Amino acid sequence: MKTLVLTLSCADRMGIVAAVGSAIAAQGGNIVESGQYVDRENGRFFMRVCCEVEESGSLEAFRKGFSPVGAEYSMRWEVHDAAVKPRVMIMVSQQGHCLNDLLYRHGTGQLPMELTSILSNHDTFRRRAEHEGVPFHHLPVTAASKAEQEAKLLELIREQRVDLVILARYMQILSDDLSKALSGRVINIHHSFLPSFKGARPYHQAHKRGVKLIGATAHYVTAALDEGPIIEQDVQRVDHSMTAEDMAAIGRDTECQVLARAVRLHLEHRVLLNDDRTVVFH
Numbered sequence: 001m002k003t004l005v006l007t008l009s010c011a012d013r014m015g016i017v018a019a020v021g022s023a024i025a026a027q028g029g030n031i032v033e034s035g036q037y038v039d040r041e042n043g044r045f046f047m048r049v050c051c052e053v054e055e056s057g058s059l060e061a062f063r064k065g066f067s068p069v070g071a072e073y074s075m076r077w078e079v080h081d082a083a084v085k086p087r088v089m090i091m092v093s094q095q096g097h098c099l100n101d102l103l104y105r106h107g108t109g110q111l112p113m114e115l116t117s118i119l120s121n122h123d124t125f126r127r128r129a130e131h132e133g134v135p136f137h138h139l140p141v142t143a144a145s146k147a148e149q150e151a152k153l154l155e156l157i158r159e160q161r162v163d164l165v166i167l168a169r170y171m172q173i174l175s176d177d178l179s180k181a182l183s184g185r186v187i188n189i190h191h192s193f194l195p196s197f198k199g200a201r202p203y204h205q206a207h208k209r210g211v212k213l214i215g216a217t218a219h220y221v222t223a224a225l226d227e228g229p230i231i232e233q234d235v236q237r238v239d240h241s242m243t244a245e246d247m248a249a250i251g252r253d254t255e256c257q258v259l260a261r262a263v264r265l266h267l268e269h270r271v272l273l274n275d276d277r278t279v280v281f282h
């Protein structure tokens with residue numbers, strides 16, 4: 001047997017769960033996990049279903065069999081083979097804590113992903129990537145070369161059939177065009193508890209404000225800087241005696257944990273987009 005993960009959203013109405021369950025059963029699928037949610041504000045229905053099918057069953061056959069229900073309810077839906085690991089590119093600038101954490105978690109099997117490459121606008125982590133046996137791409141960028149650099153980046157993403165890009169403290173703002181082209185496929189870790197302290201140097205912003213909590217936020221990347229749909233967040237206590245650098249040191253662990261949790265949720269197809277928010281099936 002193999003497990004398929006079906007995720008869907010549509011306008012809420014009576015009978016959706018019954019229709020989905022019947023469509024799965026009609027294809028010989030046995031539901032082993034299911035979750036649903038209705039957003040009363042916008043009237044959207046969200047569902048994530050895991051079902052077991054015969055090993056010989058094809059994803060294309062399941063998609064063909066489910067399509068009539070998808071059309072009937074005007075669903076946005078996807079189905080994935082749970083055993084197929086998404087292909088992931090990690091992007092980093094000069095802070096390596098999140099990169100190192102992701103590499104460790106990948107190496108110990110905590111993150112079910114195929115790591116295609118590591119890409120940076122600096123050469124700092126070339127040896128780290130080579131140590132892991134992961135291809136490394138150095139794409140320096142300036143304001144003048146940004147369009148060319150992003151064109152090369154997009155070419156690599158397409159060549160490597162990348163499903164997910166992780167900005168592991170990659171400190172360049174992606175252009176509006178690139179953000180749109182990769183919508184829903186780029187996760188960034190912002191080192192503050194958004195929506196507080198967007199943009200550059202959030203720990204310095206927080207220190208100046210005299211906060212008693214610092215945080216980290218993993219979110220999908222959109223053209224609006226640090227305003228993309230939030231996937232996961234966490235916080236840590238700080239106090240008046242700490243400098244901005246002290247806060248950054250404390251915050252690094254939180255950044256790693258939040259990013260790893262968000263990446264795993266995405267890899268397991270547990271995150272559904274709900275306009276500028278998310279629905280997360282834990």
Ligand SMILES: Nc1nc2c(c(=O)[nH]1)N[C@@H](CN(C=O)c1ccc(C(=O)N[C@@H](CCC(=O)O)C(=O)O)cc1)CN2
Pocket residue numbers: 167170171172173174175176179188189190191198199200220221222223224225226227228
């Ligand atoms: N289109 C987007 N690109 C990026 C996002 C995003 O949400 N949308 N998140 C950032 C990461 N980030 C904070 O987490 C961040 C990175 C860089 C800056 C910034 O202002 N950097 C430079 C300017 C660089 C540039 O113009 O490209 C600066 O320090 O002035 C702010 C926040 C990743 N990209």
